[in-house]
Amino acid sequence: MHPRRLAATTLAAMTFITAPLAAEELRFTLWTGNDAHLAIFNEIAKGFTETHPDVTVSFESIPAADYTQKLTFQLAGGNPPDLGWMFEDVIPGFVEAGVVEDLRPALEAAEGYELEDFSEPAMALWSEKDAIHGVPFSTSPFMIYYNKDMFDAAGLETPPELAGKGEWDMEKFREVAMALAEANSGKWGFEFKDGQGYDSRILHAIMPAIRVYGGYAWRDGDCGFDEPEAVEAITQLHDMVFKDKSIVPPGEQGDFFSGNSAMTVNQISRASLLADADFEWGIAPLPTGPAGASPIIGQAGIVVFSQSKKQELAQEFVAYMTNPENSELMAEFFPPARHSVLQSDTFVAANELIPSEQMAYVGKAIEEGHVLPSHPRYAQIYAAMKPRMDALWRADADVQTSLEAVCTAIEDQL
């Protein structure tokens, strides 16, 4: 072969061989394995590859229960994903450990991103001074789910009707829950979130009441559980469990989604469990209290890991994935924290199971809501708090004393 031809052929072959090697893969960890969710993410990834033809994005599902552990072990083992989802309760610990990147420069540089469009309370958890350590792609408020058939059986007005009249407060909530339990024999008036209010969802169970009474869990190293507002709030819940017998008590099961409780608290993603429900249901805002309304939001964010060797590309993808258009695309399952999307007709019509007037409650709660208390040492705080909370949920417990014990147990961690 002629030397020139040989050189040209070799060059062509080299180009052919190295072309696939030049392609970059972004590894994205998440805790959903739901096909409908993944279809949306793959669609977004496909859109990204139109402008980045050499890039592929692979979504790696890890079950939620093991997510943080597996992620941590991947990071520790030198096999980090480039980017991924992050739970709200663990992000402060990851930020403190310095394992997630500041995304502000990339978000500000992205064309049409409109960073100021994000609701400020919704960004609070993910921001530290000027740095943005994650973008909340899902900001889902806690709503009251109610079983309309059980309300009808008790001859009661529904929570949206009461909310419309400005009467949906903690006092009314107690009255209604008791009436529901009495009218629906063998069933309960209210169930804490996922029936886990005495276990892994302690804060989900007590914080809505504490906040509307004007209390707090902890702030600036100070424990608020033993403050009068929190004690009053927990006393009401305690009385509802053990005196009124209207809330599913510890050790019992009264699943709302199976029709065994008339009300519960949960996020709109749980509406999918009611697609084939044999009872009529709806959602409403959380009841107000002496301190007014205080919606609570649960969040999940997207972060870029500091160990990723494709920092620039990964940050670019986060900016693309959470831009206004893609936020709207994800809104069916993951309510965004963007004002523009929340106020759009697309959002209120996004969930086919929930009527638009009830989706409006969701949008309002996202704009006004605050996340649950968080802390870099949340796992340690929870472990210290849990046994004292167990002691609280006994019929003969003194609420004030029990909550003082909770504060004593966690003050070193705060």
Place this chain on the structure above:
Amino acid sequence: MTGHVRTGTTAPRAPWLTLRRREMFEGWLFVSPTLIGFLIFFLGPLIAIVIYSLSEWNLLSQQMTYIGTANYQDALTQNPDFWHVIRNSVIFAAGLVPLNMTLALALALALCRPGRGVVFFRTAFFAPVVTSAVAWAIVWKFLLQGEAGAVNQMLATVGINGPNWLREPDWAMVAVIATRVLKMVGLNMILYIAALQSIPRDYEDAARLEGAGNWQIFRMVTWPLLAPSTLIIMVITTIGSFKVFDHIYLMTGGGPENGTLVLAFYIYEQAFEFFNVGYASALAMIMFAIVLVLALVQIMLRQKGSA
């Protein structure tokens, strides 16, 4: 002129691969799969845990500092939770081991001989062993509910007001022991059945000819002959009871009020919830020592008893 004197003849060299060497080589070759597995998956991690236990290592921040025996000192002298956890583990083992072994032996004695329904009952008692731990826990959590649980409803029919099993610390421990025994008793039952079937019938027949009753035959013939199996079963069950994790994780999560927080669960919490790998490794070494001592004591007692 100096030089080497050539002898003109050389002694024949012995072959390198002598029979002895060849046998040794083959021997190592045969044991190598197990040996390599042992080194990589047992000895390596064991040495690593010893090293980790002497350091403060937060997995998340990737900071590892050598701190000597501080983790051990903290656990043994400063951490009140540690002794609470040890107490719980001892209570769990003290409840589970005798109950499991007694029940297993009773079932084995009843089911060791062929008879009507024997296969069915053996299968029924062994089935929980191969049942998913998750399914087992879900079912029992449902049955052990406070007022609505089937267990308490059955107790109510005979006038007993049952406790809120999984929400009261003392009763929760009773509940996790009992449900663990029911889950695992089938395994020990099978081991006892195998041991019973290996005892020649001649001994029993001879004893019966001498006029011994069933109890005497059991006490003087069967029980002494079961001693080696009993030792093995006791050691395995004791080790298993100190290592119990999944059952506690699924049934109570260590609660209520830390009433069922046992050592293996506490190690898990330190390692996988708090990411304190160094401290968790020290706790794991302490657990290893406890289990090793218990096993050795049991073996020594057995040897002393048979001497």
